[in-house]
């Protein structure tokens with residue numbers, strides 16, 4: 186099955202009605218197709234079905250009437266294609282509810298599971314072992330996708346060309362352009378690591394350190410992403426593509442990013458507890474940073490910027506001191522470490 190609409194209803198579903206899941210549903214429905222959207226909050230299901238909006242997570246969008254919300258996971262498991270958009274730390278527990286799903290499962294969260302160090306594909310392979318995994322990732326602010334602005338993503342298919350042939354027509358729209366990849370690991374790592382680096386870029390902004398510093402951080406952060414990704418088997422072209430460098434540049438450039446805005450608050454002097462409290466939305470980098478740093482240490486991969494973000498999130502030093510110690514590191518060659 187291809188995810189095309191059938192006479193009995195939608196052929197595609199989105200699990201998770203935060204900003205990104207709602208925006209993806211809106212994009213998929215933009216040509217009049219029916220889309221089923223799972224939300225965990227019963228009140229939100231009601232609001233989406235009756236008022237066609239999501240005031241909690243995506244207030245900017247008037248949603249298509251062909252989007253039908255439900256809180257029934259079993260109803261989602263009956264569809265051939267699911268886009269999975271619950272935040273990274275909740276992916277495993279929620280997916281356990283559809284353990285027998287055997288269709289195409291497109292993972293859209295960006296993070297690493299705390300406690301286990303698993304990438305999203307590994308978590309999904311255990312939670313839904315019959316599913317065929319793909320990863321959708323790239324520079325994609327939800328409000329822009331919902332507004333129909335042009336966007337391109339990496340769609341990494343564990344099932345290679347055959348899975349791409351099913352998924353591309355189900356997901357592509359005139360202003361939403363997936364590019365094929367078979368490198369699932371590379372697409373996962375780019376999205377997870379860039380969130381941590383976006384926090385660091387926000388700190389630079391909050392401290393008023395200037396645009397030279399931000400560009401340096403993006404470049405040196407990309408070097409860390411490459412070192413980590415290549416060590417885990419990612420392909421270099423994936424890391425320098427949409428889901429890696431592309432998303433890093435986007436997220437490090439705008440307070441529209443929750444990760445960047447968290448870092449900005451840290452740079453302005455708030456503690457991590459203050460900056461994180463009262464947020465209804467997720468800044469994935471705060472959860473990914475400690476587990477990423479731990480993985481890197483175990484594999485002896487140098488990731489000083491990621492370590493600096495962990496120091497800040499754990500409240501072990503003020504932002505200015507963390508920056509000073511980064512600048513005091515020994516001078517070295519720019520190229521790859523041997």
Ligand SMILES: NC(=O)C1=CN([C@@H]2O[C@H](COP(=O)(O)OP(=O)(O)OC[C@H]3O[C@@H](n4cnc5c(N)ncnc54)[C@H](O)[C@@H]3O)[C@@H](O)[C@H]2O)C=CC1
Pocket residue numbers: 201202203204205206207225226242270271272273275279293294295296325326327328465466467468469
């Ligand atoms: N917002 C964006 O522009 C983009 C977000 N993403 C990724 O998509 C994923 C989801 O992010 P958003 O949709 O932005 O989330 P969000 O921050 O808008 O909303 C939070 C989501 O977490 C859910 N949630 C809260 N507690 C939960 C629990 N105990 N169990 C299950 N779900 C729970 C809420 O129902 C809601 O769907 C993240 O991994 C994010 O990095 C990826 C691309 C763009």
Ligand SMILES: O=C(CO)COP(=O)(O)O
Pocket residue numbers: 295323324325326327380383432435436441442443444445467468469
């Ligand atoms: O992943 C994103 C854009 O591609 C969204 O970034 P934030 O989660 O930092 O808002």
